[in-house]
Amino acid sequence: MYFSNFFDYLSNEKKYSENTITAYKKDLNTFYGFCKDEHGINNISKIPYSIIRSWIVNLSDSNLSPLTINRKISALSRYYDFLIKLEQIDESPTKNHKRLKVQSKIIIPFTEDEVFSVINVFDDSFEGKRDMLIIDTLYSTGIRRDELIKIKLNDLLFDENLIKIQGKRNKERLVPILPSLLQNINNYIKLRSNIKSSINNLFITKKGTQIGPSLVYRVVKKYFSKVSSKVKISPHVLRHSFATHLLNNGAGINTIKEILGHSSLASTQIYTKIKLPKIISDYKNNHPREIKKS
Numbered sequence: 001m002y003f004s005n006f007f008d009y010l011s012n013e014k015k016y017s018e019n020t021i022t023a024y025k026k027d028l029n030t031f032y033g034f035c036k037d038e039h040g041i042n043n044i045s046k047i048p049y050s051i052i053r054s055w056i057v058n059l060s061d062s063n064l065s066p067l068t069i070n071r072k073i074s075a076l077s078r079y080y081d082f083l084i085k086l087e088q089i090d091e092s093p094t095k096n097h098k099r100l101k102v103q104s105k106i107i108i109p110f111t112e113d114e115v116f117s118v119i120n121v122f123d124d125s126f127e128g129k130r131d132m133l134i135i136d137t138l139y140s141t142g143i144r145r146d147e148l149i150k151i152k153l154n155d156l157l158f159d160e161n162l163i164k165i166q167g168k169r170n171k172e173r174l175v176p177i178l179p180s181l182l183q184n185i186n187n188y189i190k191l192r193s194n195i196k197s198s199i200n201n202l203f204i205t206k207k208g209t210q211i212g213p214s215l216v217y218r219v220v221k222k223y224f225s226k227v228s229s230k231v232k233i234s235p236h237v238l239r240h241s242f243a244t245h246l247l248n249n250g251a252g253i254n255t256i257k258e259i260l261g262h263s264s265l266a267s268t269q270i271y272t273k274i275k276l277p278k279i280i281s282d283y284k285n286n287h288p289r290e291i292k293k294s
């Protein structure tokens with residue numbers, strides 16, 4: 001099955017990221033292989049929903065999570081929407097599909113004390129300053145891991161105390177820089193200038209090459225494992241912590257939405273459910289059994 005026109009459309013018109021397109025390619029090729037091997041179908045443009053339903057059962061039997069299955073069906077739906085746009089089909093076979101129920105996972109944010117403890121454990125080497133800046137930037141701005149990796153030196157708008165961030169689907173937004181973060185950026189750039197590099201990315205390795213997603217994950221995991229016993233430690237937990245701490249300290253949810261780069265307020269509202277320290281405090285201070293003790 002030939003999907004190249006669809007992938008060109010996602011890249012050029014919809015501005016999907018390379019990672020998303022790669023995932024879509026894998027999902028569509030997997031579905032095509034299933035249709036061919038299990039049902040003898042070589043053209044998936046016009047198939048009944050029953051075939052898709054049998055694929056969902058097959059994926060479920062392979063112990064894939066509902067979240068993963070939903071993502072695969074979403075890729076399929078986007079493909080059929082594309083065929084409708086080209087007037088190759090009249091309606092999508094996924095038109096009446098209902099997403100599988102996904103059990104929401106509560107992400108426990110780092111405490112403010114945990115974050116402040118980590119910021120103070122780095123050495124003065126190039127990699128030490130870089131790793132500290134990676135964590136400081138993630139926590140001070142709430143940006144995504146992939147957004148951090150893409151930051152260029154000319155994205156730093158020092159006069160305005162802003163960073164230009166290239167978000168999902170290449171959407172740009174401006175994110176404020178705290179004075180403390182600005183100082184750490186300047187200190188790092190001085191060390192970076194001693195590294196031979198042909199690229200303009202802010203964050204580089206000591207060999208002058210671009211850092212990757214795995215390096216950012218390892219940095220966060222390495223340092224937060226020293227101060228936190230949380231099971232889940234990742235760059236996304238730092239983003240979550242940023243939003244939760246801002247909300248707990250009185251920031252408006254619309255402000256947080258804009259900084260995070262959410263297209264929908266619904267995506268940001270998840271953080272209104274995670275005011276865990278306040279919940280625990282209110283519980284202890286207001287439960288009748290605790291009140292009687294005091």
